Amino acid sequence: MLARVTRKMLRHAKCFQRLAIFGSVRALHKDNRTATPQNFSNYESMKQDFKLGIPEYFNFAKDVLDQWTDKEKAGKKPSNPAFWWINRNGEEMRWSFEELGSLSRKFANILSEACSLQRGDRVILILPRVPEWWLANVACLRTGTVLIPGTTQLTQKDILYRLQSSKANCIITNDVLAPAVDAVASKCENLHSKLIVSENSREGWGNLKELMKHASDSHTCVKTKHNEIMAIFFTSGTSGYPKMTAHTHSSFGLGLSVNGRFWLDLTPSDVMWNTSDTGWAKSAWSSVFSPWIQGACVFTHHLPRFEPTSILQIVDVNGNVLPPGQEGDIGIQVLPNRPFGLFTHYVDNPSKTASTLRGNFYITGDRGYMDKDGYFWFVARADDVILSSGYRIGPFEVENALNEHPSVAESAVVSSPDPIRGEVVKAFVVLNPDYKSHDQEQLIKEIQEHVKKTTAPYKYPRKVEFIQELPKTISGKTKRNELRKKEWKTI
Template sequence: MQFDTSKTAAYEQLYNGFHWNVPEKYNFGFDVVDKWAADRTKLALLSLSEDGEQAEYMSFFELSRLSDRFANVLVDLGLKKGDRVLIILHSIPQWYVAMIAMFKLGVVPMPGTVLLTAKDISYRVNRAEAVMVITDLDHVARVDEVARECPTLKHKMVVDGKTPGWYAYDAQMAAAKAKLERGVLGEVVTADPLMLYFTSGTTGQPKMVRHSHAYPMGHEVTARYAQSLQPTDLHWTVSETGWAKAAWGKLFGQMIVGAAIVQRKSLGRFNPENTLRALERYGVTTFCAPPTVYRMLIQQDLKAYDFTLRHCMSAGEPMNPEVIKAWREGTGLDIYDFYGQTETVCILSNYPFMPLKYGSVGKPTPGHDVRVVDENGVELAPGDEGHIAMYLGDQRPPGLMMEYWLDDDAMAGSFKGDYYYTGDRAYRDEEGYFWFVGRGDDIIKSSGYRVGPFEVESALQEHPAVAECAVVGAPDPEGVRGMVIKAFVVLVKGYEASEALTKEIQDYVKNTTAPYKYPRLIEYREELPKTISGKILRRELRKQ
């Protein structure tokens, strides 16, 4: 690839000239939402129905007033600064009202996916000693099923109706004062806890990730640079409210920049046609979705739509180059992959002002010193695979979590010396681009080779018969190699599993990547197991 040196220089100038400025006192609700509310006409939210046919518009001014009122509801109920509240809501305006109200007070929300079971709810409430649950009628029975085993749970509120034993959102809002006094529950400072996220649990019980009030500042980098947002943008990140990606793509950075946010209430399976129609109908300008969504979208006739999109992104899992090529053929736009975790903001990204390498997760974002290191924190040479780690010796970035709350073992495993270890592996090329290899526990060791699943999956994804795939290590049936590479494949509609197709796919991978990386075993599936955040559960496939 020929590099545009002017673009490379622009990145170096931006990265080297960036410095964090974290004040002692910062409150996202007052210092961002209320600031934009001074312009009573500025759009904050565009909330869509599931089919995308109905739309509700909400300005920053309305959001500011409603969040003040709901904050007074919580004060009247007796909540205190630092209290934890589990919030389980679909993508509806009340989620924003409640979240921003809690930020203003210093009450700590714990966003949960709408897929949480009664057992999941019990675990989260008890683990964090939460005092309140805010949810909808769909989840009332799940909460009531376990409420008696949650001794700290004092308050239950339903936002979309009435039910015995629960506070009704509408009635409480009608009775509350409209004006909120800043600091009514005590002064909130930047170092105070802002929110708790539970990790998706790909490797065991979810851990509690605690972020401070500085966390939104870190997402300004996500929005301005990785997402390239401007105040005139209408941005849509496909994400449910319980995932950390909601904080990444439909809350903090977007509102800091002043971009309007699209959200859609989604109750069933993802509908690619409805999504494409909504992108066209409402004039969405920037779009972010996980690879799973893009794989479904490229199965449609993309050229049949008249989009106003200018920038497209992906995060959550590595983006296969073949998907990017198909999207570009249909829309004329590339997909810019970026990387981070529930524990961080965006720390690696591709940028529209920098040459794009398909398959790479790009370079460090401003304010983040990301390196590839070994177990002892020694930085590795270009091309050598190691741990993705963030150097903290100069200044701790505001977007990095405060801690794994109440989990000393997890803290010791992630914070070593001057580094935060992400648990993911990658290598860096000569131009400084990072290439994701996989989770540390996903690496396959076969016949003396170390193989990352992503490279094999990318090769598989290029075959026209493969709609989706996942690669894991499996015991060698012949008992010779110890472990072999096994692929689980979901076929494109119109293809049928056969020995001939298996041989064809295996030969294709042999010719696309190193011969030792081809899957000796292929199993065809209707669908792949995923976490509640849409990531493929390779540990489940390994068990099977």
């Protein structure tokens, strides 16, 4: 989720009451429509004229951030800071692009000297929304080390898997997760450096706050080619173990210029607030690259937990584009020219990479269709589609119907083997507490009848099983593959 900071938002948030707004922050109109676009006036002419060159060498820190520093010094940029951070205790931090540059060069020297990291070495970063997360992002750019972000919700098992799979040489985290790292570090032969963001020292760890006090801010940014790997993101792991997706220096650093300029419509006078978890790629998109490409201010509010107050063509099995109304696989055209905002490959997994290509398209793994107006509609993950008696059934529609029944707290729908229909819809249901004592057979019938009335009758779950909780990934996504394997394991 993301939002643009407005004066109204700041007035309504108690934690912001003591803060002053600077620069030009565009608010929303009273009728909730956004303001007139600032970066283009006509979509068709913009689309025809737009061209993005890809140089042989590119580094976001040197070629974008340091350029904004130069404009800042020359008075050619509004007075907005580059970074504005607050927390619920009213603590506040603002950095200009010059200060961001100085601090990130100090961090870069720590990576190169104290941690002895070389260009291409891999750095796992697991921090909440603290300023050091942003400095680490830029420091890795400056040193040519490969950044691997992770959510703070990772468990000890998750951390071990990521350290071993990525062959990471360094990890940066805080007091909360340091014990989990220490518990598995001996099993990770490539890990030789650990940095902790803490007010306290910890044996075997370099204290980043102390190291920053003594580090030099003189550092020469490495000269990276545009197609060198810049970052690796682990997928959520909804269909098997999380896989590593690689992004180059240009895929985000240049590719997201479209997001920053045209989608988010940012200018150097704007403040951008993205509430995504720091472990997800969305945080890189809208908390780092998109706003800073445009010279906008990145705003973040650190809370312990969230508090609410490309071209797509649908294709068939042979890679042919389907007409409107026909369901198929959602694909992104990658030939003759691959969008460089798309990740390059699955790391150390060539067979998985090859399986995503069909004709001229990268197959996303999602099923959907395009309507007559050109809008795309998501149906389900391809693995989740149920084929029963020749009918294709997406689980989400059935789950939505199930969740409307008052007895259902959560549900997950998968295929289950059937001797007559091949497979049928099975629903795993977590009951609301008030219904756990009800007669289960009667409740199953009520739920099935409810689904028949809410959606097409053939989609109703012919099998229903009540369970205590659904298996989920770290990011909260239901592991349907786990439930599906349970159903089919005896076949």
